Amino acid sequence: MSNTPPKPKPTMIEFRDVHKYYGEYHALRGINGTIRAGEFFSLLGPSGCGKTTLLRTIAGFEGIDSGAVLIDGKDMARVPANLRPTNMVFQSYAIFPHMSVAENVGFGLRRDPRSKAEKARAVEDALEMVGLKGYGARAAHALSGGQRQRVALARALILKPKVLLLDEPLSALDKKMREHMQVELIKLQRQVGITFVLVTHDQEEALVMSDRIAVMFEGEIAQLADPETLYRRPNSKKVADFIGTMNFIPAEVVGETGGQIEVQVKGLGRARLEAEQCPAGRGDAPVVGLRPETLTLLYPGQTTTERTVDGIIDEVIYFGDMTYYDVYLGGTDVEVRLSMRNTPGRPILEVGSKVDVAWSASALVLFR
Ligand SMILES: Nc1ncnc2c1ncn2[C@@H]1O[C@H](COP(=O)(O)OP(=O)(O)OP(=O)(O)O)[C@@H](O)[C@H]1O
Numbered sequence: 065m066s067n068t069p070p071k072p073k074p075t076m077i078e079f080r081d082v083h084k085y086y087g088e089y090h091a092l093r094g095i096n097g098t099i100r101a102g103e104f105f106s107l108l109g110p111s112g113c114g115k116t117t118l119l120r121t122i123a124g125f126e127g128i129d130s131g132a133v134l135i136d137g138k139d140m141a142r143v144p145a146n147l148r149p150t151n152m153v154f155q156s157y158a159i160f161p162h163m164s165v166a167e168n169v170g171f172g173l174r175r176d177p178r179s180k181a182e183k184a185r186a187v188e189d190a191l192e193m194v195g196l197k198g199y200g201a202r203a204a205h206a207l208s209g210g211q212r213q214r215v216a217l218a219r220a221l222i223l224k225p226k227v228l229l230l231d232e233p234l235s236a237l238d239k240k241m242r243e244h245m246q247v248e249l250i251k252l253q254r255q256v257g258i259t260f261v262l263v264t265h266d267q268e269e270a271l272v273m274s275d276r277i278a279v280m281f282e283g284e285i286a287q288l289a290d291p292e293t294l295y296r297r298p299n300s301k302k303v304a305d306f307i308g309t310m311n312f313i314p315a316e317v318v319g320e321t322g323g324q325i326e327v328q329v330k331g332l333g334r335a336r337l338e339a340e341q342c343p344a345g346r347g348d349a350p351v352v353g354l355r356p357e358t359l360t361l362l363y364p365g366q367t368t369t370e371r372t373v374d375g376i377i378d379e380v381i382y383f384g385d386m387t388y389y390d391v392y393l394g395g396t397d398v399e400v401r402l403s404m405r406n407t408p409g410r411p412i413l414e415v416g417s418k419v420d421v422a423w424s425a426s427a428l429v430l431f432r
């Protein structure tokens with residue numbers, strides 16, 4: 065075993081100050097960032113923020129007004145879509161219903177000089193890769209939504225692109241099938257090692273699937289980081305609010321010494337925060353953020369080494385495996401949501417109950 069750290073993966077895609085207008089509308093407003101080779105990368109953001117537009121600038125379906133998009137070190141400005149080392153799987157995975165599954169998958173090999181037998185072999189391999197071995201002769205219209213999705217993937221993968229672009233590929237599937245396909249896609253990506261760029265507006269999907277995520281708002285990347293950093297150390301209130309649930313509590317900065325910041329938090333009291341708990345300010349009024357799972361309800365007789373505050377339960381939301389409680393803190397009008405895992409023998413508490421809530425200063429994030 066060697067102790068040398070893994071080499072950072074080389075860059076596959078680079079955006080250099082990319083701007084794009086649709087007429088007067090400024091759709092991409094200075095996009096910078098890199099996507100590494102072999103990475104599962106997601107573009108995440110609300111509807112209309114420019115995810116599809118950015119993906120299409122990689123594919124070459126959309127020109128840009130200034131800046132540059134590089135793939136594998138090469139400026140794509142003069143490279144048309146059909147000559148780029150990319151392939152796209154669309155949201156409405158347009159498979160050809162009148163063709164067989166094998167004909168669909170082999171469609172991109174029409175002009176490939178290989179023999180018929182070799183192409184048939186490649187189709188079989190691609191189908192096996194997506195878990196559809198033996199489905200080649202089936203009529204494409206006789207497939208379920210999830211199976212069609214996999215045919216579309218096989219059709220893209222058979223062309224061995226360096227980069228696979230996926231625009232909300234799972235949005236048409238029901239929740240169960242979507243979760244199943246998420247895991248399948250992760251496995252597939254690891255197996256083929258191709259760079260995947262996924263567009264999604266579903267933050268859970270992005271967290272589950274990605275090595276790194278670019279969170280976009282209004283044509284800009286607000287934060288580009290790995291899922292854990294985005295979740296634990298969002299760099300703005302807006303990002304924090306978009307990813308998961310975050311309680312925001314008014315706070316006041318009362319002192320700063322040696323990188324530490326002392327805050328007075330309404331309903332909780334004084335807390336000393338490390339510098340890394342205070343991501344770059346974006347003009348948010350001073351508030352602290354606190355995730356629901358970092359707060360704990362104490363049951364009668366239970367003790368803790370964490371700090372506690374008294375509270376009154378205002379709402380109980382039962383989720384089967386979890387219960388969410390909305391609790392007023394310390395006799396104030398500050399209400400937080402906290403989550404508790406349900407275990408046998410742990411009763412669900414009732415609205416109006418007086419409780420103690422444990423919390424820890426290290427779980428706070430300050431936005432100011
Ligand atoms: N061809 C076009 N002409 C004019 N405006 C466009 C065009 N395509 C997109 N837009 C606008 O650009 C913005 C970004 O669109 P885009 O499709 O990239 O959003 P998105 O993030 O993919 O949203 P969604 O999640 O709804 O798919 C939107 O405001 C959209 O209305």
Ligand SMILES: [Mg+2]
Nearest residue numbers: 115116117263
């Ligand atoms: Mg879109």
